Amino acid sequence: MKTVVITGSARGFGYAMLECFYRKGYNVVLCDVNEEEMKKAEEKLSKISSEGSYFSYPMDVTKEEEIRNCIIAVLEKFSTIDIWVNNAGVNQPMDPIWDLDGKVIDRLIDIDLKGTILCSKLIMPIFLKHKSGAIYNVEGYGSNDATMTGLSIYGTAKRAVTYFTEALAKEADDAGGFVQVGKITPGIMITNFISTSMGDGEKIELDEKTKNVYNILGDKPETIAEFMVNKMDQNQKNHAKFTWLTTGRAMGRFIKATFGKKNHYFD
Numbered sequence: 456m457k458t459v460v461i462t463g464s465a466r467g468f469g470y471a472m473l474e475c476f477y478r479k480g481y482n483v484v485l486c487d488v489n490e491e492e493m494k495k496a497e498e499k500l501s502k503i504s505s506e507g508s509y510f511s512y513p514m515d516v517t518k519e520e521e522i523r524n525c526i527i528a529v530l531e532k533f534s535t536i537d538i539w540v541n542n543a544g545v546n547q548p549m550d551p552i553w554d555l556d557g558k559v560i561d562r563l564i565d566i567d568l569k570g571t572i573l574c575s576k577l578i579m580p581i582f583l584k585h586k587s588g589a590i591y592n593v594e595g596y597g598s599n600d601a602t603m604t605g606l607s608i609y610g611t612a613k614r615a616v617t618y619f620t621e622a623l624a625k626e627a628d629d630a631g632g633f634v635q636v637g638k639i640t641p642g643i644m645i646t647n648f649i650s651t652s653m654g655d656g657e658k659i660e661l662d663e664k665t666k667n668v669y670n671i672l673g674d675k676p677e678t679i680a681e682f683m684v685n686k687m688d689q690n691q692k693n694h695a696k697f698t699w700l701t702t703g704r705a706m707g708r709f710i711k712a713t714f715g716k717k718n719h720y721f722d
């Protein structure tokens with residue numbers, strides 16, 4: 456039975472992927488910094504029948520010691536880890552760079568970029584020792600070099616996550632090719648993330664234009680999670696990139712919207 460660890464899996468996209476893996480019979484590890492949300496997630500998992508088991512471990516991806524202890528605890532419980540998904544992430548306040556508090560910048564880079572680096576650094580030796588394993592990193596706005604006011608620091612972090620993932624995949628090749636490293640590009644998901652900064656920080660006020668774009672291009676995290684989990688479950692290759700919101704899909708959505716076909720998340 457395979458085991459998957461997903462960081463930031465108490466809610467949103469992380470939870471949706473965790474539930475999908477669990478339904479497939481994987482052992483799943485729920486880890487997050489928000490223990491209240493973790494309890495809610497556990498309750499949901501407890502109502503699902505699966506051949507796998509679930510295990511909860513409170514963990515902040517910015518704290519090396521907590522990640523290390525989490526890995527030890529999961530190996531004690533399930534003996535192996537097969538897939539590690541670096542999903543934990545926060546959005547930024549929609550302000551230009553010069554209006555952002557230095558502590559907010561530090562915290563965002565620590566979670567969205569350094570968290571992914573630290574987790575990968577600590578799980579990689581286990582995967583190399585076992586001669587198998589896969590790491591998937593979640594991309595986001597900025598990963599493809601796009602820029603917009605109010606997303607500069609988040610975009611910087613996600614652009615770096617993309618570079619980091621490619622560099623790690625290369626190092627995995629050079630270390631024998633036993634480990635797969637890939638990217639998950641989810642598009643726009645209707646989660647807490649798009650309307651709240653820094654996890655559970657200040658509310659982000661969305662203007663009408665943005666709400667309209669989200670109504671056209673946005674999806675529920677469950678829809679995208681199912682697509683991504685099927686891809687991860689079947690993947691055998693290093694350097695994989697799984698993209699939900701392709702140019703074709705986005706164009707199709709805009710065409711349908713001209714005929715009034717769109718979602719109404721924000722109406």
Ligand SMILES: NC(=O)c1ccc[n+]([C@@H]2O[C@H](COP(=O)([O-])OP(=O)(O)OC[C@H]3O[C@@H](n4cnc5c(N)ncnc54)[C@H](O)[C@@H]3O)[C@@H](O)[C@H]2O)c1
Nearest residue numbers: 463466467468488489515516542543544595643644646648
């Ligand atoms: N929602 C979108 O439109 C969107 C689009 C592209 C990429 N993403 C990315 O998807 C990922 C998940 O986002 P989401 O939309 O599900 O948001 P979310 O806010 O619903 O979930 C994020 C989870 O990460 C956890 N988390 C935050 N800081 C943490 C830390 N230091 N340690 C451990 N866990 C922590 C939160 O508690 C929360 O459970 C993020 O990496 C985000 O950047 C989201």
